[in-house]
Amino acid sequence: MGIARKRQKQHRTLRSAFTQAVQTVRRLTMNFPSISCTFGIMRRTKKSVPQYVLPRGERMKLHRRALRAQRIDQGEVCGVLVRDSKCRLGLHFLQNRSTEPGRFEISGLDLAAVRKDAQLSGNEVVGTFHSHPISPAVPSRSDLRDARLNTLLLIYDVCGREIRLCRVKRNRTGRTYEDVPISSDKPRLPA
Numbered sequence: 001m002g003i004a005r006k007r008q009k010q011h012r013t014l015r016s017a018f019t020q021a022v023q024t025v026r027r028l029t030m031n032f033p034s035i036s037c038t039f040g041i042m043r044r045t046k047k048s049v050p051q052y053v054l055p056r057g058e059r060m061k062l063h064r065r066a067l068r069a070q071r072i073d074q075g076e077v078c079g080v081l082v083r084d085s086k087c088r089l090g091l092h093f094l095q096n097r098s099t100e101p102g103r104f105e106i107s108g109l110d111l112a113a114v115r116k117d118a119q120l121s122g123n124e125v126v127g128t129f130h131s132h133p134i135s136p137a138v139p140s141r142s143d144l145r146d147a148r149l150n151t152l153l154l155i156y157d158v159c160g161r162e163i164r165l166c167r168v169k170r171n172r173t174g175r176t177y178e179d180v181p182i183s184s185d186k187p188r189l190p191a
């Protein structure tokens with residue numbers, strides 16, 4: 001009994017320390033909305049789960065352009081993901097510089113220009129996007145190899161009309177990815 005009570009007390013102490021820590025982080029991030037989507041720790045707290053949003057217009061534009069490229073020569077569209085302070089993602093389309101089919105390549109100069117514009121308007125470049133004309137929205141080996149670590153990768157499967165957002169990470173054997181939640185704008189309420 002003595003040991004059981006002691007353990008209960010330890011659990012209570014730990015729980016209250018954890019709760020306090022969570023409250024402190026919430027308090028701090030309340031004034032800085034962008035922090036909440038930068039740090040993974042906030043994703044684990046239930047009430048303030050920040051989620052990337054792809055506005056409906058951006059999603060439609062992606063579908064239109066990716067479908068057109070697929071129909072012309074099974075090409076891929078690509079560009080840069082720009083995040084605003086509310087975690088909304090903007091798609092900044094750039095020229096696909098790759099000469100190989102089924103690949104995409106973004107020039108460093110193009111990327112630098114977008115990054116500068118984004119900074120001037122208080123936004124941030126958080127990764128890249130591209131389409132898969134005939135394959136599922138799963139990062140290929142070259143997608144992972146060419147992406148910068150810890151950046152986001154958005155892939156659009158043209159046939160399945162599926163969007164996947166993931167973060168590129170390092171693992172023991174090389175690179176891997178983890179899925180990142182993304183949603184579209186809230187559906188309109190019926191009239």
Ligand SMILES: [Zn+2]
Nearest residue numbers: 132139140143
């Ligand atoms: Zn790919």
